[in-house]
Amino acid sequence: MDSTFYREQIIDLYEHPLNYGELDPHDFSYEEDNPLCGDVVRIDVCLDEDGRIADVKWSGDGCAISQASASLLTEEIKGMTLDEVKAFPKETLLEMIGIPLSMARVKCALLALKVLKAGAYGIPDPKEIHGDQ
Amino acid sequence: MLDTQKIRAEFPILQQEVYPGVPLVFLDSAASSQRPVSVLEAMDTYYLKHHANVHRGIYRLSEEASNDYEDARERIARFINAPGSEQVIYVRNATEGFNLVAYSWARHNLHEGDEILLTEMEHHANLVPWQMIAKENGIKLRFVPILEHGTLDLSTLPELLTEKTKLFSFTAVSNVLGTVNPVRSLVDAAHSVGALAMVDAAQAAPHLPVDVQAWDCDFTAFSGHKMCGPTGIGILYGKRELLEAMPPFMGGGDMILRVRLEESTYNELPWKFEAGTPAIAEAVGLGAAVDYLSAIGMEEIHAHEQYITGYALEALSEVPGLRILGPSAAQKGGVAAFTLAGIHPHDIAELLDKRGVAVRAGHHCAMPLHHKYGINASTRASFYLYTTTYEVDQLVQGLHSVREVFRL
Numbered sequence: 001m002d003s004t005f006y007r008e009q010i011i012d013l014y015e016h017p018l019n020y021g022e023l024d025p026h027d028f029s030y031e032e033d034n035p036l037c038g039d040v041v042r043i044d045v046c047l048d049e050d051g052r053i054a055d056v057k058w059s060g061d062g063c064a065i066s067q068a069s070a071s072l073l074t075e076e077i078k079g080m081t082l083d084e085v086k087a088f089p090k091e092t093l094l095e096m097i098g099i100p101l102s103m104a105r106v107k108c109a110l111l112a113l114k115v116l117k118a119g120a121y122g123i124p125d126p127k128e129i130h131g132d133q
Numbered sequence: 134m135l136d137t138q139k140i141r142a143e144f145p146i147l148q149q150e151v152y153p154g155v156p157l158v159f160l161d162s163a164a165s166s167q168r169p170v171s172v173l174e175a176m177d178t179y180y181l182k183h184h185a186n187v188h189r190g191i192y193r194l195s196e197e198a199s200n201d202y203e204d205a206r207e208r209i210a211r212f213i214n215a216p217g218s219e220q221v222i223y224v225r226n227a228t229e230g231f232n233l234v235a236y237s238w239a240r241h242n243l244h245e246g247d248e249i250l251l252t253e254m255e256h257h258a259n260l261v262p263w264q265m266i267a268k269e270n271g272i273k274l275r276f277v278p279i280l281e282h283g284t285l286d287l288s289t290l291p292e293l294l295t296e297k298t299k300l301f302s303f304t305a306v307s308n309v310l311g312t313v314n315p316v317r318s319l320v321d322a323a324h325s326v327g328a329l330a331m332v333d334a335a336q337a338a339p340h341l342p343v344d345v346q347a348w349d350c351d352f353t354a355f356s357g358h359k360m361c362g363p364t365g366i367g368i369l370y371g372k373r374e375l376l377e378a379m380p381p382f383m384g385g386g387d388m389i390l391r392v393r394l395e396e397s398t399y400n401e402l403p404w405k406f407e408a409g410t411p412a413i414a415e416a417v418g419l420g421a422a423v424d425y426l427s428a429i430g431m432e433e434i435h436a437h438e439q440y441i442t443g444y445a446l447e448a449l450s451e452v453p454g455l456r457i458l459g460p461s462a463a464q465k466g467g468v469a470a471f472t473l474a475g476i477h478p479h480d481i482a483e484l485l486d487k488r489g490v491a492v493r494a495g496h497h498c499a500m501p502l503h504h505k506y507g508i509n510a511s512t513r514a515s516f517y518l519y520t521t522t523y524e525v526d527q528l529v530q531g532l533h534s535v536r537e538v539f540r541l
Contacts, residue, residue, distance in 0.1 A: 011540065037477075037494070037509070038495070038503075038508075038509025038510040039477075061509065062479075063478075063480045064480045064539075065479070065480070102483070105479070
């Protein structure tokens with residue numbers, strides 16, 4: 001088995017996800033699935049008085065890539081403003097995941113970011129994430 | 134027993150390495166099969182020597198192209214034992230066959246209060262076209278449920294099939310569960326209430342002897358690319374009186390006899406349904422594919438797949454946490470869809486790919502079926518005449534190593 005392929009980090013996060021759960025009450029919550037493979041991610045966000053992300057939880061079901069990506073993303077965005085979240089580059093998330101991904105798996109990897117941005121904009125707008133693919 | 138080594142020699146694509154030192158183990162023929170050299174050569178010969186547009190030119194080449202195109206239809210008609218080749222309509226794939234019947238027959242003949250009966254194991258191709266017509270015409274769709282082990286719950290038929298039922302459309306073989314349905318008795322049940330019966334033969338025509346007269350079905354459809362033929366060609370078969378009464382699905386050239394500015398006279402069967410320049414080389418290729426399959430023998434191909442499926446189900450049962458969807462090997466076509474506890478199908482498929490093993494991961498165009506089982510996706514290995522037990526062993530070894538990666 002190619003050990004560089006599934007980095008230990010991905011499997012660690014799949015077994016022990018970070019920020020897993022739900023927030024109630026929350027300032028926004030959004031859920032979406034990837035109908036092609038059935039991955040589901042929901043993200044709940046609470047903001048502080050300055051409009052920065054005070055707490056974030058995610059929940060869902062899917063492949064190791066989509067689930068590890070949600071852990072990495074939610075960990076990274078704590079303390080960010082909504083504008084920073086909206087501008088969060090997908091390349092950054094792909095770098096954090098750190099393993100080569102085929103086109104089909106890029107969609108898994110970016111599902112959490114798509115959900116987060118859709119929640120942040122308050123409207124679902126898939127083009128925001130996937131328009132240039 | 135099939136001589137798989139001899140058969141595999143005719144499929145150059147199977148002889149390659151997908152990564153350096155990693156030979157291809159192709160276990161996704163239910164999605165699309167590979168094709169032998171004879172099919173490719175038939176298409177090459179057509180393009181290199183005989184191509185011109187069909188049914189138009191009065192010169193030699195056009196006549197040769199028309200003959201090639203119509204000869205292939207004759208051979209395909211014999212392959213499914215159609216009473217006449219004019220009942221064999223070239224379409225792009227089984228999906229187009231269903232859409233043709235939905236738009237050309239159901240749309241004009243079914244009205245509010247009528248019902249179409251389907252089953253819970255249908256491919257989206259035998260689901261969505263009816264949903265579209267149902268919405269337009271106010272038709273109700275009903276569904277034969279499946280039992281836990283993956284066969285149809287036939288005890289519900291007396292309740293589901295009523296005088297309101299105008300069409301019962303079902304698959305001969307499930308593309309996920311592999312369930313082989315009792316086609317003739319389902320057709321008879323439909324006819325007993327005056328309904329028509331349409332059979333999805335996409336997973337049957339490549340793997341089993343198909344005899345449309347023995348089935349007594351009113352329509353059936355299948356795709357060429359799943360049965361050693363090219364993509365872009367498929368067949369819709371229908372009973373003659375039904376096809377004759379149906380208006381054309383698409384308008385254009387070749388489907389008309391006389392055209393005036395305001396009105397046209399439609400051509401005869403089968404050309405009434407073949408508007409525009411058709412996929413001529415692909416039809417020739419499908420003709421070569423049915424010749425190839427017939428020469429080997431559909432009974433022999435079916436027996437080989439039964440053997441491989443039985444071998445695979447037994448070998449897979451050794452993998453801890455693995456659950457097979459669908460019935461036992463005796464009632465199953467050449468597929469093994471499964472879930473593996475704790476690991477998503479996409480992860481399984483991607484790790485298997487690194488070992489050269491090509492399987493399908495997802496819902497296999499049968500989302501309602503997966504919902505029924507309470508899962509989002511499954512992993513599917515499917516088998517064909519060229520599949521070997523060695524390849525099944527590669528799959529099973531690969532699954533053990535996938536579990537190791539996931540520390541199971």
